[in-house]
Amino acid sequence: MIQIEKLRKTYRARGRTVTAVDGVDLRVREGEIFGVLGRSGAGKSTLLRCVNLLERPDSGRVRVDGRDLLALSGRELRAARQGIGMIHQHFGLLTGRTVAGNVAFPLEVMGVPRGERAARVAELLELVGLTEHARAYPAQISGGQKQRVGIARALAGRPRVLLSDEATSALDPETTGSILELLRSLNRELGLTILLITHEMDVVKRICDSAAIMRDGRLAESGPIAELLTRPGSQLARGLFPLPEPTPRPGTTAVDVTFVGDAADRPFVSELARRYSIDVNILGGAVERVGDLRVGRLRIELPGDPDVNAAQLAHLRDSGLTVEVHGRDTALEGAAS
Numbered sequence: 001m002i003q004i005e006k007l008r009k010t011y012r013a014r015g016r017t018v019t020a021v022d023g024v025d026l027r028v029r030e031g032e033i034f035g036v037l038g039r040s041g042a043g044k045s046t047l048l049r050c051v052n053l054l055e056r057p058d059s060g061r062v063r064v065d066g067r068d069l070l071a072l073s074g075r076e077l078r079a080a081r082q083g084i085g086m087i088h089q090h091f092g093l094l095t096g097r098t099v100a101g102n103v104a105f106p107l108e109v110m111g112v113p114r115g116e117r118a119a120r121v122a123e124l125l126e127l128v129g130l131t132e133h134a135r136a137y138p139a140q141i142s143g144g145q146k147q148r149v150g151i152a153r154a155l156a157g158r159p160r161v162l163l164s165d166e167a168t169s170a171l172d173p174e175t176t177g178s179i180l181e182l183l184r185s186l187n188r189e190l191g192l193t194i195l196l197i198t199h200e201m202d203v204v205k206r207i208c209d210s211a212a213i214m215r216d217g218r219l220a221e222s223g224p225i226a227e228l229l230t231r232p233g234s235q236l237a238r239g240l241f242p243l244p245e246p247t248p249r250p251g252t253t254a255v256d257v258t259f260v261g262d263a264a265d266r267p268f269v270s271e272l273a274r275r276y277s278i279d280v281n282i283l284g285g286a287v288e289r290v291g292d293l294r295v296g297r298l299r300i301e302l303p304g305d306p307d308v309n310a311a312q313l314a315h316l317r318d319s320g321l322t323v324e325v326h327g328r329d330t331a332l333e334g335a336a337s
């Protein structure tokens with residue numbers, strides 16, 4: 001649905017050139033929620049704003065719903081943008097208009113006739129659960145309700161793609177949860193493809209099907225969540241399930257085991273202990289839901305150096321688990337493979 005190739009965007013500020021997006025390739029499949037995760041300054045906003053050409057990239061390609069946006073004329077681009085809604089961290093509502101007036105605004109710009117507009121506004125407010133607040137002004141509603149107005153307004157032109165620029169960053173955790181649920185249900189019910197940027201792991205954990213980690217204008221890793229989590233050395237797995245720095249003890253092997261989906265339901269620790277008649281020490285970890293998947297990450301300690309645990313480690317790998325071994329020099333053996 002969204003294909004970005006070799007995207008590059010630089011800014012010149014005070015005689016200095018800043019490369020905000022540095023050769024990014026990204027593919028968002030139709031009907032998925034894709035999260036780009038990164039720290040402040042990583043280039044996320046710039047990347048997102050290049051998807052609807054609010055920023056014009058220096059080079060690269062941007063295709064949305066089959067159309068090469070950079071090849072469109074001004075008029076064609078305005079029409080294409082109707083198919084790409086956008087929501088923002090600070091909502092961007094018109095303070096002098098009511099909730100209904102805000103949602104009606106893009107329909108007025110599109111030239112939708114008054115009667116049709118009223119019906120569409122009512123439909124959109126119903127969709128986001130704001131029917132009772134239609135006549136309220138932005139100052140009279142909560143942050144979560146303001147974001148619902150933002151979402152209704154973004155959906156006015158029946159877009160197939162929604163871009164979300166830190167939509168929940170200004171909200172408390174409970175309100176964040178309800179907005180994420182709304183985005184998930186719109187994604188499912190309308191088949192809406194959502195590309196969101198966030199600095200919160202939790203957003204990725206709760207609603208994303210796929211994710212990318214952005215750093216210094218580049219994507220460090222990118223793909224479906226289940227695939228990313230099972231890659232040895234996965235930064236996403238480390239971010240979602242942080243484990244303390246290993247403190248290797250001589251004569252033991254510390255192993256980080258990541259398990260996703262079916263593999264999460266097997267009692268692999270007790271199985272390993274029984275099969276090899278060893279004591280397995282659990283040093284830390286967690287099991288949680290990530291989107292629709294059950295995922296966990298444990299650090300376990302086996303008796304003996306890594307070379308005497310070859311069979312045990314192979315057994316864990318053969319059981320469908322992602323295994324990263326902290327060797328004597330504490331380098332992650334799995335990270336290199």
Ligand SMILES: Nc1ncnc2c1ncn2[C@@H]1O[C@H](COP(=O)(O)OP(=O)(O)OP(=O)(O)O)[C@@H](O)[C@H]1O
Nearest residue numbers: 011013018020038039040041042043044045046047
């Ligand atoms: N209009 C601009 N002019 C000059 N530099 C800019 C401009 N917009 C962004 N930058 C720079 O580009 C880099 C990436 O910024 P961007 O806002 O895309 O990152 P981000 O990951 O979205 O961070 P944040 O969450 O803080 O917005 C930063 O170094 C930033 O200072």
